[in-house]
Amino acid sequence: xxxxxxxxxxxxxxxxxxxxxxxxxxxxxxxxxxxxxxxxxxxxxxxxxxxxxxxxxxxxxxxxxxxxxxxxxxxxxxxxxxxxxxxxxxxxxxxxxxxxxxxxxxxxxxxxx
Ligand SMILES: [Zn+2]
Numbered sequence: 570x571x572x573x574x575x576x577x578x579x580x581x582x583x584x585x586x587x588x589x590x591x592x593x594x595x596x597x598x599x600x601x602x603x604x605x606x607x608x609x610x611x612x613x614x615x616x617x618x619x620x621x622x623x624x625x626x627x628x629x630x631x632x633x634x635x636x637x638x639x640x641x642x643x644x645x646x647x648x649x650x651x652x653x654x655x656x657x658x659x660x661x662x663x664x665x666x667x668x669x670x671x672x673x674x675x676x677x678x679x680x681x682x
Contacts, residue, residue, distance in 0.1 A: 571608075572608060572609060572612035572613050572616055573616050575608060575613065575674065576612075576613050576616035576617050576620055577616075577620055579598075579600060579613075579617075579675075579676050580617065580620050580621060580624070580626060582675075582676045583595060583598055583626050583629075583676055583679050584624055584625060584626060586676075586679055586681075587625045587626065587679065587681050588625075590681050592625060592681030592682060593625070593681075593682055594625060594628075594629075594681065594682045595625050595626040595629040595679055595680070595681050595682075596629060596630065596679075596680040596681065596682055597629060597630045597631075597632060597679065597680040598626070598629050598630070598631050598632065598676060598678075598679050598680075599632045599633075599634060599676070599677040599678045599679070600613070600631065600632070600633050600634065600675070600676055600677065601634045601636060601673045601674070601675055601676075601677045602633055602634070602635055602636065602673065602674055603635075603636040603638070603670065603671040603672045603673035603674060604635060604636060604637055604638045604671045605638050605668065605671035605672050606671075606672060606673070606674045608674065610633050613631070613633075614631055617631055625681075629679075634677065636670055636671055636673045637650050637670070637671060638650065638651040638668065638670065638671030639651060639668070639669050639670035639671060640658075640666040640667065640668050640669060641666060641667050641669050642658035642660065642661065642663050642665070642666050643663065643665040643666055643667065644658060644661050644663030644665060645658060645660050645661040645663060647660045647661075648669065651666075651668070651671070
């Protein structure tokens, strides 16, 4: 259960940006969440509603942009989507790869009024 801490730090970022923009209200927040982070959207929504009470972000709409896990094969250099527990390159069967996407976790944008 690490969503509480994650949601709190995202909310901090949002509130800081909203303050800089001298916003009265935060309308929409777009979050980019990589599949590998294991973050559960429903949990983030739940904590967000709770944590944002009484802040500028209260009632803001959350939008999630999931990022699939992508790997690059070190043998044949091809990019492919990594399925859970299937750690082999679908092209050459190679088992050496690097993760190039899927660990993202950040606030992409916020809309303020
Ligand atoms: Zn390969």
